[in-house]
Amino acid sequence: MTKTSSTPLLLLLATSLFIGCGSQTDVLTEPGPSAYLGTIPDTEQSYCFDELTAIDCQAEGAGFFGQDAQYLGETLAYQDHGDGTVTDEITGLMWTQTFTQTSWDEAFVVAxxxxxxxxxxxxxxxxKELYSLMSFAGNTGTGTQDELAVPADAVPFVDTDTFDFEYGQVNRFIDAQYVSSTQYVGTTMGGDETFFGLNFADGRIKGYPIQRPGGLSYYAYFVxxxxxxxxxAFADNGDETITDAGTGLMWMQHDNGHYGQGDATYGGFIWADALAYCEALDLADHDDWRLPNAKELQSLVDYTRSPTTTDSPAIDPLLGATAITVEDGSENYPFYWSATTHAEGNGVKAAYVAFGQAFGFMTDPNGGTTFMDVHGAGCQRSDPKVGDPADYxxxxxPQGDVIRIYNFVRCVRGGATITTxxxxxxxxQGGTGDPPGPATCTVDGDCLADGACPPDATMGCTCEDIGAESICVPACSIDADCPTG
Structure with a gap:
């Protein structure tokens, strides 16, 4: 059953303007005020997952309780005006329904x-406005992302009953990046001027070059x-909590690292333990903390800050973040888990937000790699929910995104209610019986069975321990042998 909200949606106020005696001109319906100016629309994720695939949602106190589908926010709702525009009844934003293909610079001229x-x-x-449209009912689909063919189980990360959408038409089906006006205050890819865009085909915020190579276009919705x-609008409550009057959410002022809690080696938690950490938290006389969903977590990003420009994480100094040693031995800031699974044909990954630089090992023309910021502090990517970072x-x-798995945690309260x-x-995926996911195995030979190994795993599969189960995972000697993430 799909999540439904018991909270009334915003009241729509119909107004009219009287001109002269007895004449009347109707004014388009505009949304009324929300309880909070920036109430965050729900992610629309209605399934629960373990570290592999969809599961029936668990009871409070059980493993994997506390994830996105079990806390309901304001359900996405749009008013179609019948003239190519829609109004988001939660945020009050009006949008164009059709997309425009454009360069980043040209988008401002078009608008x-x-x-x-x-x-x-x-x-x-x-x-942040663009991300309000994000729907984590989306699914990148099963198979390689480097092809133009759209997987049969792919679902866009935007409401296609409301907005026109197309997958990438040139090189890869996932090339459906939408522009925002938010520029990265740092640079990516070794010096590129960068803006933050949202990919409604693969469900990620990343930094993209303002001057896109090869003359390829981006997409745009206008607002x-x-x-x-x-x-x-942050306020320090004086008890190690911060309230954001802009969203109505209360946050831990400090992350788990401040309290010395987390894995002894990596400092953070695997995803299941991150859920459990917030569910068990008792802080400032409150015991109803939870792991934030991806939209709530992204609301904290301060896009005027970055490690290279303000010598800080991309977050207000009232909150801050624990400094960590990153993959090249330098100091930077963590990725933070959300409660939202990032579906790629299965439930192996969950979404995180990078408040430090979003590093990757970029391959150079000579086959070597260079460690650099590839997507910007403030991006939203995803990590495997469990595993060993040393395996990556x-x-x-394609950009060699660093894989940490043990990500940090900042819990939240308010703004959503537990739902059954x-x-x-x-x-x-709309099917019946067992949901799709990686094939389980006992020995490597089990991965030779039909369908046990993805067709794009050119080096075959091996049987690897992933959490409580062993599954068939692609074996590879170079990045090109493995499905991209």
């Missing part, structure tokens, strides 16, 4: 000239109104 719906004040959205959305000495995927209105695991 300035746009008159959709009779309005002339369209603009390029900030990354108007709602200028307060995404603005934080040069990262994973979740979806049964047997309906994952």
């Amino acid at each position: 300035a000239e746009l008159t959709t719906g009779g309005y002339d004040d369209w603009r390029v959205p900030t990354i 108007r109104g709602g200028g307060d959305y995404g603005q934080n 000495p040069t990262g994973f995927g 209105e979740t979806s049964a695991a047997s309906t994952w």
Whole structure:
């Protein structure tokens, strides 16, 4: 069953303007005020997962309790005006329904000239505004992401009943990156000027080059109104908690590292332990803490800050972050787990937000690798929920994203309520019976069975211990042998 909200949606106020005696001109319906200026729309994730695939949601106190699907926020709801525009009833933002293909620079020109719906004040959205549209009911799908063919089980990370959408049409189906007006205050890829964009095909925020190589286009939805959305208003409660009046959420002032809690080697937690840590937390006379969903966590990012420009994490100094030693031996800041699974045909990964630089081992033309910031402090990527970071000495995927697995935690309270209105695991991907996921195994030979190993794993599969089970995972000697992440 899909999550449903018991909280009333925003009241829509219909207004009219009277001109002269007896004449009337209707004004488009505008949303009324939210309880908080920046109430964050729900992620729309209605399934629960373990470290492999969909499961029936567990009872409080059991393993894997406390994840995204079990806490309900304001359900995404749009008012279609019938003129190519829709209003988000939660944020108050009005959007164009159709996308435009454009360069980053040209997007601002297009917005300035746009008159959709009779309005002339369209603009390029900030990354927080754009992320409000994100739906984690999406799924990148099973198979390689380096091909143009769209996997049969792929689902876009945006409401396609409301917004027009297409997958990438040139090189890869996942090349559906949408522009925002938010520039990275640092640089990526060794010096590229960068903006933060949202990929509605693969469900990630990343830094993208302002001047895209090869003359390829980005995509854009345009927005108007709602200028307060995404603005934080932090207050120190004096008890190691911080309240954000902009969202109505209360946060731990410090992360787990401040208290010396986490793995002795890596400092953070695997995903299941991160969920349990927040569920068990008793802080400032509150015991209803939880791990934030991806949208809530991203709301904390301060995009005016970065380690290279402000010598700080990308977060307000009232909160801060524990400094860590990263893969090249330098000091930087952690990735933080969210309660949101990032579906890629299975439930192996969960979304995190990088408050430090988002490093990767970028391959150079000579076959070597260079350790660099590839996606920017403030991006949202994903990590395996369990495993050994040492198994990824040069990262994973085309930019060699570093894999940490033991990520840090900042718990939250408020803004969502526990719900039992979740979806049964047997309906994952709309099918029946066992949900899809990696094949379990006992020995390597089990991975030779039909369907046990992904077809794009050119070096075959080996049987590896992943958490409580052993599964068939691609064997590879170089990055190109493995499915990208």
